[in-house]
Amino acid sequence: MAVDANIVLLPGDGIGPEIIEQGQLVLEAVAKRFGHSFQFTSCPMGGNAIDSHGTPLPDETLAACRNADAILLGAVGGPKWDDPNAKTRPEAGLLSLRKELKLFANLRPIKPYKQLIDASPLKREIIEGTDILFLRELTGGIYFGDSGVKPHASGEEAYSMMVYNTEEVARIVRLAAKAAQLRSGRVTSVDKANVLEVSRLWRRVAAQVMADEFPDIEYDVVLVDAMAMHLISRPRDFDVVVTGNMFGDILTDEGSMLPGSLGMLPSASLGESGPGLYEPIHGSAPDIAGKGIANPLATILAAAMALHHSLGLTEEAAVIDAAVEAVLDAGHRTADIAAGGNSLSTEQMGAAVLEVLG
Amino acid sequence: MAVDANIVLLPGDGIGPEIIEQGQLVLEAVAKRFGHSFQFTSCPMGGNAIDSHGTPLPDETLAACRNADAILLGAVGGPKWDDPNAKTRPEAGLLSLRKELKLFANLRPIKPYKQLIDASPLKREIIEGTDILFLRELTGGIYFGDSGVKPHASGEEAYSMMVYNTEEVARIVRLAAKAAQLRSGRVTSVDKANVLEVSRLWRRVAAQVMADEFPDIEYDVVLVDAMAMHLISRPRDFDVVVTGNMFGDILTDEGSMLPGSLGMLPSASLGESGPGLYEPIHGSAPDIAGKGIANPLATILAAAMALHHSLGLTEEAAVIDAAVEAVLDAGHRTADIAAGGNSLSTEQMGAAVLEVLG
Numbered sequence A, B: 001m002a003v004d005a006n007i008v009l010l011p012g013d014g015i016g017p018e019i020i021e022q023g024q025l026v027l028e029a030v031a032k033r034f035g036h037s038f039q040f041t042s043c044p045m046g047g048n049a050i051d052s053h054g055t056p057l058p059d060e061t062l063a064a065c066r067n068a069d070a071i072l073l074g075a076v077g078g079p080k081w082d083d084p085n086a087k088t089r090p091e092a093g094l095l096s097l098r099k100e101l102k103l104f105a106n107l108r109p110i111k112p113y114k115q116l117i118d119a120s121p122l123k124r125e126i127i128e129g130t131d132i133l134f135l136r137e138l139t140g141g142i143y144f145g146d147s148g149v150k151p152h153a154s155g156e157e158a159y160s161m162m163v164y165n166t167e168e169v170a171r172i173v174r175l176a177a178k179a180a181q182l183r184s185g186r187v188t189s190v191d192k193a194n195v196l197e198v199s200r201l202w203r204r205v206a207a208q209v210m211a212d213e214f215p216d217i218e219y220d221v222v223l224v225d226a227m228a229m230h231l232i233s234r235p236r237d238f239d240v241v242v243t244g245n246m247f248g249d250i251l252t253d254e255g256s257m258l259p260g261s262l263g264m265l266p267s268a269s270l271g272e273s274g275p276g277l278y279e280p281i282h283g284s285a286p287d288i289a290g291k292g293i294a295n296p297l298a299t300i301l302a303a304a305m306a307l308h309h310s311l312g313l314t315e316e317a318a319v320i321d322a323a324v325e326a327v328l329d330a331g332h333r334t335a336d337i338a339a340g341g342n343s344l345s346t347e348q349m350g351a352a353v354l355e356v357l358g
């Protein structure tokens, strides 16, 4: 069945525009091959939007995103907008977008490519076979709780509140369990229930949802500090890992180091309905921006996730994933994964994927 | 100069009593060799105290700790006291002790032993040369902020507040900078100032203290998610790392995996004045409790930290550190660090250290 889809591109800052270009080319190739029709709209977001519109998330960008079927983001931020005293920052655009579109679930698969396994900082025998799907809660917790500063005898006192309610926990745990049903059938919930009241609620609700709705899914809980250890010492032991916004921010970034190839990892941010937001997990890499050497593969894999999760095009997504495997098998590498060997430019790597896609 | 010191032992649960016994023997040997006099008092704390006194930190234990020159703790906790509906838990004893004694600074050195470097999950070329001193704020932040639960349309809503004031940040940053003066002269402060108000205060105060009081110390800031990555990919690049209670809990545990030998890592919790609390960072290991195979070296190293930080006995501390190096050089291993080879019992390992101490 031919699909007609409206895809918003948010190239962002730094290397963003370079990698998004390749993502778009891949999506166009897939559309052509499978007879779909994708319309692309490119919008300012992040630092570039601060420069052009005075705000990291202009109203028109938000409106375009609301009307999209899927959103493909490059990366935002850079030293130019890093002044701590600035009125607004590129990241604020991303946080607003997540909140406005109710993208409460961030999905991050961590699965090393066998072709790149030697790039891992971990020993082969530790990392080989790792296949984790992180689900990070993305619109609640300490990121969006009440916060403030007030005078204090010693100067100032500041606070940020970590808050969760039953529904917020239940819906992300439910999504984790559903994801586990399609995988090895195991869910690990990560909290700090031995110290935090908010984690005790998280643990109660998670246990209830799992027991009531997913009795067949293997379920356990791990403390966040212990999880930070296990991720390094026995990453293979986990399947689906679900956790809150702050813990997820830290643990998914820790996890992103395991494959040793940050430039290969995509992520998806999903809501109950409406468009999903897809992006590479790496940053805007200002140091190599404009040089044409950034690795476009994470963005291309993010585009595949968009086809899968937002457009229901699972076969098309699988074809992109396979094309990426094929270019790696063929020995193609960008500088970040070349281990000092020959490397392709951003465009050449994109072209290599396009060639496989036919 | 002969020192007369009063040392409180909190053996705790699981393997706690076995390893504390070896710590005490080592301290006695040092006292004898250097002509000091140490009095030991052993007190209940943790699960065992819940069983015997109905509370994890009995009043008499707290009183004894207040009067001590140093406190040596084994480990607390175990499945017996893990019921989430229990009125109190072993960890609560530890948290109260930290708060009551105002132990605001947790020091955790992360330095792999060259003899054990192959035990690291990280590749040798990544881990070799790593030498980090973590300073975790221990009596503030989200661990001790206001918290609560209330009804919510979907069930319940719970919150835990992360709070810091100027003085709390300043004193731990000051301690970090002083520690750096005795090391490579670099301090990294870790926060989440791009999202959290409380981290923005942390960052302001830290920058001020460093600029005003330690202009010669190299200083930088890293976001907590980035730090979780750097710790794995380039641990060698850090010297002193200072951060809040929650971030420190996660990052120090992540860091503890780097050497691949958890059984070798001690920690110290210090206040402005009064006794320090010293402990191995590993847990109570209920699975091997009573088997006499636990590694006593982290506890022995914690005892050395006690001599150094609370009693000012730096030479004596160095002698213990050297003795531990010597037993490793001699090829002595407990099961946890034997990599499947021959291993000594807890007592035999303690005896090996005592033999070197003479």
Ligand SMILES: CC(C)[C@H](C(=O)O)[C@@H](O)C(=O)O
Binding pocket: A091, A094, A095, A249, B194, B195, B225
């Ligand atoms: C840029 C920042 C606000 C963001 C976050 O902390 O969520 C980023 O670290 C991420 O994980 O997507």
Ligand SMILES: CC(C)[C@H](C(=O)O)[C@@H](O)C(=O)O
Binding pocket: A194, A195, A225, B091, B094, B095, B249
């Ligand atoms: C036992 C627990 C309360 C404690 C903490 O979270 O501080 C432990 O994890 C630690 O790091 O000492």
